[in-house]
Amino acid sequence: MACSVQLVARPKDPAVRTLLIERAAAMLRAREPITLRSLVAGTGVSTMAVYTHFEGMDGLWQALRQEGFTRLGTRLTTVPVSDDPVRDLAALAAAYLDNALTHPDLYRVMFDASVDLEDLPAADATLEHLVQAARRGRDAGRFRADVVPLELAIQSWTIGHGLVSLVATGPLPRETLDHGPFMLRALFTACGDDPDRCRASVEQGWHRPAPDDERSRPA
Amino acid sequence: MACSVQLVARPKDPAVRTLLIERAAAMLRAREPITLRSLVAGTGVSTMAVYTHFEGMDGLWQALRQEGFTRLGTRLTTVPVSDDPVRDLAALAAAYLDNALTHPDLYRVMFDASVDLEDLPAADATLEHLVQAARRGRDAGRFRADVVPLELAIQSWTIGHGLVSLVATGPLPRETLDHGPFMLRALFTACGDDPDRCRASVEQGWHRPAPDDERSRPA
DNA sequence: GCGCTGAACATAGCAGCGTTATGGCATGTA
DNA sequence: TACATGCCATAACGCTGCTATGTTCAGCGC
Numbered sequence: 168m169a170c171s172v173q174l175v176a177r178p179k180d181p182a183v184r185t186l187l188i189e190r191a192a193a194m195l196r197a198r199e200p201i202t203l204r205s206l207v208a209g210t211g212v213s214t215m216a217v218y219t220h221f222e223g224m225d226g227l228w229q230a231l232r233q234e235g236f237t238r239l240g241t242r243l244t245t246v247p248v249s250d251d252p253v254r255d256l257a258a259l260a261a262a263y264l265d266n267a268l269t270h271p272d273l274y275r276v277m278f279d280a281s282v283d284l285e286d287l288p289a290a291d292a293t294l295e296h297l298v299q300a301a302r303r304g305r306d307a308g309r310f311r312a313d314v315v316p317l318e319l320a321i322q323s324w325t326i327g328h329g330l331v332s333l334v335a336t337g338p339l340p341r342e343t344l345d346h347g348p349f350m351l352r353a354l355f356t357a358c359g360d361d362p363d364r365c366r367a368s369v370e371q372g373w374h375r376p377a378p379d380d381e382r383s384r385p386a
Numbered sequence: 387m388a389c390s391v392q393l394v395a396r397p398k399d400p401a402v403r404t405l406l407i408e409r410a411a412a413m414l415r416a417r418e419p420i421t422l423r424s425l426v427a428g429t430g431v432s433t434m435a436v437y438t439h440f441e442g443m444d445g446l447w448q449a450l451r452q453e454g455f456t457r458l459g460t461r462l463t464t465v466p467v468s469d470d471p472v473r474d475l476a477a478l479a480a481a482y483l484d485n486a487l488t489h490p491d492l493y494r495v496m497f498d499a500s501v502d503l504e505d506l507p508a509a510d511a512t513l514e515h516l517v518q519a520a521r522r523g524r525d526a527g528r529f530r531a532d533v534v535p536l537e538l539a540i541q542s543w544t545i546g547h548g549l550v551s552l553v554a555t556g557p558l559p560r561e562t563l564d565h566g567p568f569m570l571r572a573l574f575t576a577c578g579d580d581p582d583r584c585r586a587s588v589e590q591g592w593h594r595p596a597p598d599d600e601r602s603r604p605a
Numbered sequence: 606g607c608g609c610t611g612a613a614c615a616t617a618g619c620a621g622c623g624t625t626a627t628g629g630c631a632t633g634t635a
Numbered sequence: 636t637a638c639a640t641g642c643c644a645t646a647a648c649g650c651t652g653c654t655a656t657g658t659t660c661a662g663c664g665c
Contacts, residue, residue, distance in 0.1 A: 329548025353576030
């Protein structure tokens with residue numbers, strides 16, 4: 168009895184889901200408080216749509232977190248892979264910071280609440296970009312052979328996230344981000360990279376981030 | 387007419403203020419949601435007390451943030467000043483992490499909301515501990531003469547905050563904190579410290595944090 | 606083509622939230 | 636002692652997320 172699940176019902180419209188997420192992201196950008204009623208106001212859909220598609224507001228926030236990770240992931244994908252892995256690693260960090268500062272509210276949503284287990288794959292996918300660059304750096308001989316790519320990636324992420332959260336939602340001014348290259352150089356040279364080559368690579372990667380993939384959307 | 391402000395009224399009881407803050411901190415630790423009514427329930431005071439003392443819930447959260455910075459400050463004060471500034475700097479970082487992980491919810495409150503300008507002095511006081519240690523490290527010749535203590539302090543803070551927030555409220559496991567010594571060493575040696583001395587100093591400072599000043603309070 | 610099933614959606618109402626208006630009452634001055 | 640002041644308790648308001656109830660409509664068996 169290979170009876171597949173029988174769908175004899177009205178299918179839920181996927182357009183409604185994306186509509187709500189995009190509207191929520193827009194309200195986030197506009198710094199408007201996102202409430203159930205204000206979210207659906209003007210969209211023509213009713214409050215119940217949030218429950219059929221997200222099972223409540225918590226589910227909406229989680230979907231918003233995933234959307235944030237997705238956008239961050241596509242942003243990191245635009246960073247070109249060059250023949251200089253250290254430069255690429257710096258460029259990834261710069262892109263990370265740029266993305267977080269362009270969408271500070273979305274970034275806060277991503278890391279505010281205790282991350283659900285549902286979000287871990289998305290976060291891992293983000294981290295994977297850094298891991299690959301770190302591995303290429305090691306295989307190219309820039310880092311010592313005993314450098315674990317995952318660990319270097321985590322350390323780079325720590326610097327990026329520390330800077331961003333102290334600046335975007337924290338007490339430090341924006342100039343604090345200028346410490347980024349120095350800290351990355353300190354980390355990379357501690358992993359074995361030559362100081363002069365490292366300085367040049369980080370300089371290049373830091374100041375030439377890929378353009379933002381901002382999905383501009385007319386009101 | 388040196389007419390001072392005339393106080394002819396019932397003075398507000400400062401005990402009520404501290405009672406509410408302590409109760410809020412306790413509820414935070416117990417992971418109970420803090421609502422106006424649940425906060426005053428059982429205390430004998432009414433909801434209006436929150437408004438006379440804090441001008442509403444926002445003021446209570448702000449007071450809670452300040453309380454968090456105060457506790458962090460006294461915690462950092464317990465870190466002894468030794469003749470090894472690099473060791474002290476590592477010990478301060480370790481104490482910072484320890485404090486944040488023993489009171490993760492309070493830590494989140496401190497950095498969750500966009501920091502009010504009211505909170506800046508408290509954050510600066512925290513940072514000042516690190517600045518002093520960094521300055522002593524430079525004056526003792528461990529760091530290069532061109533190292534700016536404030537900048538090194540900010541960089542150390544970035545590492546500590548990055549680690550803590552990725553672990554406490556973020557997606558990374560607790561073992562991630564073990565990267566702390568390596569990252570601090572990378573930073574300090576990049577500032578001119580001798581690698582071997584640095585390794586020894588960081589090792590000592592990291593693994594001997596001062597005891598927690600937890601104000602244990604019977605229920 | 607027709608009726609049935611069941612999920613998607615709309616509406617109305619609920620408990621709970623933070624806030625505010627009102628009034629009694631304790632307190633320090635004259 | 637009489638008064639002015641502002642803390643505190645009570646009750647109500649608008650708003651929140653959520654749920655119970657009814658309606659609509661896509662897809663399948665006949």
